[in-house]
Amino acid sequence: MPIATLIEDTRERLLGLAQRLSFLAPLLIRVTVGVVFIQTGWGHLSHMADTVEAFRNDFGVPLPELNARIASCTEFFGGILILVGLGARLAALPMAFTMLVAIATAKRGQLSGFSFDSFTTLLGFEEWSYLVMFLVIAIIGPGRVSVDTLIAKRLAKAGAPSPALRPAEVPAGHV
Numbered sequence: 353m354p355i356a357t358l359i360e361d362t363r364e365r366l367l368g369l370a371q372r373l374s375f376l377a378p379l380l381i382r383v384t385v386g387v388v389f390i391q392t393g394w395g396h397l398s399h400m401a402d403t404v405e406a407f408r409n410d411f412g413v414p415l416p417e418l419n420a421r422i423a424s425c426t427e428f429f430g431g432i433l434i435l436v437g438l439g440a441r442l443a444a445l446p447m448a449f450t451m452l453v454a455i456a457t458a459k460r461g462q463l464s465g466f467s468f469d470s471f472t473t474l475l476g477f478e479e480w481s482y483l484v485m486f487l488v489i490a491i492i493g494p495g496r497v498s499v500d501t502l503i504a505k506r507l508a509k510a511g512a513p514s515p516a517l518r519p520a521e522v523p524a525g526h527v
Contacts, residue, residue, distance in 0.1 A: 378495030381485045386435025388482075389447065393428025400424070411457040426450050434489060437498020444489040451483035 396403040403424060407416035426446050433443035459477055463470045474480055494500045 375496040378489065378492060379497045381488060382434050382437055382440065382494055382498070385447070385482055385485050385489075386431050389427045389431030390435065391431075393424050393426070393431055396420070396424035397428055413453075413457055423450055423453070434486075434494075437494035437500050440494035440498060440500055441490050444486040448483050448486035448490065451479045451486065454479045455483070 400420065403420045404416050407413040407420045407423075413419050427450065430443045430447045430450075434440050434447065455474070455477060459474075459479060462473055462477075
């Protein structure tokens, strides 16, 4: 067998394997952020007085009593929805917003204007990583292993039009 054929055959097999395992990417992202935010949200809800105090004194968040409760509930309940993949695209949006607020409040002192150093510092924040993961979920959806996909499959079997529960498939010839 010529080396070029061997290389092409190996390439095709690896691409096939990658395609079969592609369901893992959104699943791993969802499990990671879901578990983390269920835990942190529950911690904030369980210690609301401390959370309000941190919002007020450490981060300077306006209306700390209200915003601490909103952020804590968003983290806890959003984490549950993202973990199981139910309404994951919609749940990811307020979660992403929460990370923007966290960067703007809790991390703002670590950013010094617009510079390359500030940009690399921003990219190093775990809040930034979570923000990116939430945006990925919002854009590509929860993946095949999710309640959203299960619902979409059941609706398709029933002949109902499929809601935007999974990534849209673009028909051939459309951009």
